[in-house]
Amino acid sequence: MGILQILIVIAIVVLLVKPLGTYVYHVYSNDPNKTDKWFGWLERFIYRLIGLKNRPGMTWKRYAVSFLLTNIVLVALGYLILRLQKYLPFNPNGIENMEQTLSFNTIISFMTNTNLQHYSGETGLTYFSQMAVIMMMMFTSAATGFSVAIAFIRGITGKGATIGNFFEDFVKSHTRIFIPAAVVVTLVLVALQVPQTLDPVLTVKTLEGASQNIAIGPVASLESIKHLGTNGGGFFGANSAHPFENPTPLTNVIEILSMWLLPASLPYVYGRFAKNTKQGWVVFGAMMTLFVGFLSLIYFSELRGNPAMNVLGIDASQGSMEGKEVRFGIPQSSLFSAVTTAATTGTVNNMHDTLTPLGGLGTLAEMMLNVVFGGKGVGLVNMLMYAILGVFLCGLMVGRTPEFLGRKIEPREMKLIAIAILAHPFIILAPTAIAFLTDLGQGSITNPGSHGISQVLYEYTSSAANNGSGFEGLADNTPFWNLTTGLVMLLGRYISMIAMLAVAGSLVRKQWVPETIGTFRTDNGLFYGILIGTVLIIGALTFLPAIVLGPIAEHLKLG
Amino acid sequence: MLDLYMVLLLAGVFGLFYGFIVWCGRVVEE
Known part of the structure; x- marks a missing residue:
């Protein structure tokens, strides 16, 4: 029954990839289509408002500077609101400045689509901050990631010198994808009993006669975009484990689909742009294969239970239920954990710190690879980065200049791809080592031994992959963790985005090389295998020593 | 005072990203 629940959700995703991918392709293809009729009037109004009459194509450099400047303005505005929230409206609970x-x-955290929370939403933020900073950033960070991914796709599949107009892509991401989808999902969640109100905290009498405060607020609207934008976090500190965020198994499936469908549809969008949907299905197949592998690891590890608990004679028939919600059980908890770390959403419906060592390894590995569907747009860009690397390695093996989608891959592209690939493990492993070397880092570790290593490794991996979940036993609301994870989130977001836009800008200007019988094909089963192999080999070479010290050592000690 | 440090840190990091864009531009051109 558990496996059947999981298979049904996967089947829904596979069935919806093509129609959703087709819609997304039409949104960004800039060819006249039906979606113009529905949303064109709103976009024209916005363009007039921001003085964007003409929307010329941008070179990769102009595109990168545009998205960086937009993000800087949003960061400045958000920081100001958080520091002044006490004096701003919608603060019925009297919450102080952050x-x-x-x-x-x-x-x-919220600008980089990470949504790592070192605070608890119900006590750390006013309603105004929840809406004007947190929710606003959830839309804009997702739209930024989506826009960059589409620009990258245009670069590797198109001709000319430009890769689209950032501001046009950014506006369209909001008007045609995230806002309509968020409205629909919000209404569905409200219908399924998720609160949406600006009323203050409820004070109620318990059965024992004591007084208890129950936090409520505009939960449903935040809940919808936090998943649709693969943002993560939550209105409440417990995220989607909280019954007001995720009351039933049905809302759980809706939330899983909300965070999974858009990233899953992007490979198909890439195939449409490449005018060969097989290219997209090969990438989708590689992502889904890796996903099913890690999901199986999590599911069967949790189902087996915790050996240390089992020897105490505790009933293990339900699996390892520590830190999990009874209404979800092992299947829906495992699937949620696998999807939230694959799509780098980072919201949780069970506590990842209490996963079994191998279950925790599954979630950790998905973030380390950062290509298994991935966050809004970023996962596809990372996977295509590995695809180009795979083509390059195969070219070296047969002594032929590598080509990808009809363009020669040269040292300039490989230099940029090497930086993007190596930056990810560096910004995870270097701060992890620093945390162990300093009292400031060590002082926050609440579990001695291997699990303590996993806690720190998970925190920086989650930050670098812009995921945001954590092994929350780590006492991480200190200046040391706030600053180091903040810097890791920034580097994890912008280095790969900028480097890959540069690759797109380089490829878009190149002459097409006609396909011959000797051209290495990237739309068949062989390349599907090479792509998975490249991802796993690079991942193992960079992270295996660290995960042996953490989750694997912990698993072996449990017996 | 700590606010100033935070703003300077943010400005410094975003400045580095702009420098990275310029450097990537050189790699692409050269």
Whole structure:
């Protein structure tokens, strides 16, 4: 029954990839289509409002500077609101201004689509901050990621010198994808009993006669975009484990689909742009294969239970239920954990710190690879980066100049791809080592031994992959963690985005090389295998020593 | 005062990203 639940959700995703991918392709193809009729009037109004009459194509450099400047303005505005929230409207619960380093961490966290929360939403943020900073950033960070991914796709599949107009892509991402989808999902969640109100905290009498405060607020609207934008976090500190965020198994499936469908449809969008949908299905197949592998690891590890608990004679028939919600059980908890770390959403419906060592390894590995569907747009860009690397390695093996989609891959592209690939493990492993070397880092570790290593490794991996979930036993709301994870989130977001836009800008100007019988094909089963192999080999070479010290050592000690 | 440090840190990091864009531009051109 558990496996059947999982298979049904996967089947829904596979069935919806093509129609959703077709819609997304039409949104960004800039050819006249039906979606113009529905949303064109709103976009024309916005363009007039921001003085964007003409929307010329941008070179990759102009595109990168545009998205960077837009993000800087949003960061400045958000930081100001968090530091002044006490004096701003919609603060019925009298919440104070946020501390400086925590504001720094929070604003970076939400701008980079990480949504790592070193605070608890119901006590740390006013309703105004929840809506004007947190929710606003959830839309804009997702739209930024989506826009960059589409620009990258245009670069590797198109001709000319430009890769689209950032502001046009950014506006369209909001008007045609995220806002309509968020409205629909919000209404569905409200219908399924998720609160949506500006009323203050409820004070109720318990059965024992004591007084208890129950936090409520505009939950449903935040809940919808936090998943649709693969943002993560939550209105409440417990995220989607909280019954007001995720009351039933049905809302759980809706939330899983909300965060999974758009990233899953992007490979198909890439195939449409490449005028060969087989290219997209090869990438989708590689992502889904990796996903099913990691999901199986999580599911069967949790189902087996915790050996240390089992020897105590505790009933293990339900699996390892520590830190999980009874209404979801092992299947829906495992699937949620696998999807939230694959799509780098980072919201949780069970506590990842209490996953079994191998279950925790599954979630950790998905973030380390950062290509298994991935966050809004970023996962596809990373996977295509590995595809180009795979083509390059195969070219070296047969002594032929590598080509990808009819363009020669030269040292300039490989230099940029090497930086993007190597930056990810560096910004995870270097701060992890620093945390162990300093009292500031060690002082926050609440579990001795291997699990303590996993806690720190998970925190920086989650930050670098812009995921945002955590092994929350780590006491991480300190200036040391706020600043170091803040910097890791920034580097994890922008280095690969800028480098890959540069690759797109380089490829878009190149002459097409006609396909011959000797051309290495990237739309068949052989390349599907090479792509998976490239991802796993690079991942193992960079991260295996660290995960042996953490989750694998912990698993072996459990017996 | 801590606010100023946070703003300077953010400005410094975003400045580095702009420098990275310029450097990537050189790699693409050269």
